[in-house]
Amino acid sequence: MTQRSHADRVAEQSQSKSATSALAASWRRSMLKYGLDPGDGRRPERLSLAELSARRQAMEHFLKVAGPQLDQLYTIVGLSGCNVLLTDATGVVLDQRVSDADAAQFRDWGLWQGMDWSEAAQGTNGIGTCLVEGRQVTIHRDEHFRTNNIGMSCMDAPIWGPDGRLLAALDVSSARADQTERYNRLIGAQVAQTARAIEAVFFHASFPQARIVVAADDSLDATMLLAVDKDDLAIGATRAARRALGLEREGAFRPRPAADLLGRDDEMRGFDRAERAAVARALARAGGNVSAAARALGVGRATLYRRMARLGLTEKQSRLSHG
Known part of the structure; x- marks a missing residue:
C-alpha cells in the first residue's frame, strides 16, 4: 500500500459513522479529536535533555524496579530486531533496550528516549492507543494512523501503579518487514506478561514493610495483590484487586481488615x-x-x-x- 492510498483510507474510515471497530475509533479520534493529518510527515517531538531528565528523576524508583524486567524481555525479543520501550503515562519514552544494529532505524522513526508517542501527537500507535484505552493493543504496520509509521509493528501493554492509576506503557516495536500477525501475538503475550511482572514487583517495592498476599487463589491475574500490615489491615491493593474486591478504583486506600476483604x-x-x-x-x-x-x-x-x-x-x- 502506498503512503497516499493509506492516508486516503484512514481519512475515509475516520469520517465514516458506520465504522465501529476499535481501530476505526482510534483513527477517528486521531483525525477529529486531535486534528491530525495521516499524511503529515513530521517526526515525533523530542523533549529537551533537561525535560527528559526531570521526568526520569520523577519516576526514578519505578525505572529502577522495572529495569531488570526490561533486560529480561529484551533477551527474548532483541535478536529478532525488536526495540523494547518504557514510557510514562503521557507516552514519552523514558527507557529502552535496542541493539546497535537496529538503533539507526528506530532513531529515524522516532522510537527513542524523550520522544512523545501519545495518541494526541502521533495518532493511532501502540504506545498512545494503549494509554488512551488502558488495555493491551497491537498496532501492525498499516493499522497506524500516520503514513510515516506503517513500516513498524508495535505490541503494547499498560502498567498500573499501586494507587490504581495508569503509570506507564510497555512497548515492543519491530522494524521487520516480514513480521507476521501470528508472531505479533506471541510477542504481545510476552509484553503483557512482563507488564504484569513489573506492576507486581513495583507494588511489592511500594509496601516494603507489608505482607503481600494474592487476593484470589483462582485468578490467573498475577497482579491481584493486597498489601497487609502487621495488624492484618489491608493498606494497599493493585488495580486488579481493587476491581475484584469492590474497592476505591484510584487514589488513597482506606485501611480495613484483610479478613473482611478476603472473606472466603x-x-x-x-x-x-x-x-x-x-x-x-x-x-x-x-x-x-x-x-x-x-x-x-x-x-x-x-x-x-x-x-x-x-x-x-x-x-x-x-x-x-x-x-
Missing part, C-alpha cells in the same frame, strides 16, 4: 492457620503450660483457652506433643 472460607482458614501456628509456637516454648503461653502472648488464660478451642488445640494435645 479458604482465606479465613489461611488466617486461622497463621493464628494456630502462633499459639502452637507459644505453647511449645512454654512446654505445654497454658498459663505461661498466655503470658507470652499477652492474653488472659481464659482467652487463650477459648482460642485454643476455636483453633482445634487442646491442653491434652499440647502436653502430649511436648511431654
Whole structure:
C-alpha cells in the first residue's frame, strides 16, 4: 500500500459513522479529536535533555524496579530486531533496550528516549492507543494512523501503579518487514506478561514493610495483590484487586481488615492457620503450660483457652506433643 492510498483510507474510515471497530475509533479520534493529518510527515517531538531528565528523576524508583524486567524481555525479543520501550503515562519514552544494529532505524522513526508517542501527537500507535484505552493493543504496520509509521509493528501493554492509576506503557516495536500477525501475538503475550511482572514487583517495592498476599487463589491475574500490615489491615491493593474486591478504583486506600476483604472460607482458614501456628509456637516454648503461653502472648488464660478451642488445640494435645 502506498503512503497516499493509506492516508486516503484512514481519512475515509475516520469520517465514516458506520465504522465501529476499535481501530476505526482510534483513527477517528486521531483525525477529529486531535486534528491530525495521516499524511503529515513530521517526526515525533523530542523533549529537551533537561525535560527528559526531570521526568526520569520523577519516576526514578519505578525505572529502577522495572529495569531488570526490561533486560529480561529484551533477551527474548532483541535478536529478532525488536526495540523494547518504557514510557510514562503521557507516552514519552523514558527507557529502552535496542541493539546497535537496529538503533539507526528506530532513531529515524522516532522510537527513542524523550520522544512523545501519545495518541494526541502521533495518532493511532501502540504506545498512545494503549494509554488512551488502558488495555493491551497491537498496532501492525498499516493499522497506524500516520503514513510515516506503517513500516513498524508495535505490541503494547499498560502498567498500573499501586494507587490504581495508569503509570506507564510497555512497548515492543519491530522494524521487520516480514513480521507476521501470528508472531505479533506471541510477542504481545510476552509484553503483557512482563507488564504484569513489573506492576507486581513495583507494588511489592511500594509496601516494603507489608505482607503481600494474592487476593484470589483462582485468578490467573498475577497482579491481584493486597498489601497487609502487621495488624492484618489491608493498606494497599493493585488495580486488579481493587476491581475484584469492590474497592476505591484510584487514589488513597482506606485501611480495613484483610479478613473482611478476603472473606472466603479458604482465606479465613489461611488466617486461622497463621493464628494456630502462633499459639502452637507459644505453647511449645512454654512446654505445654497454658498459663505461661498466655503470658507470652499477652492474653488472659481464659482467652487463650477459648482460642485454643476455636483453633482445634487442646491442653491434652499440647502436653502430649511436648511431654
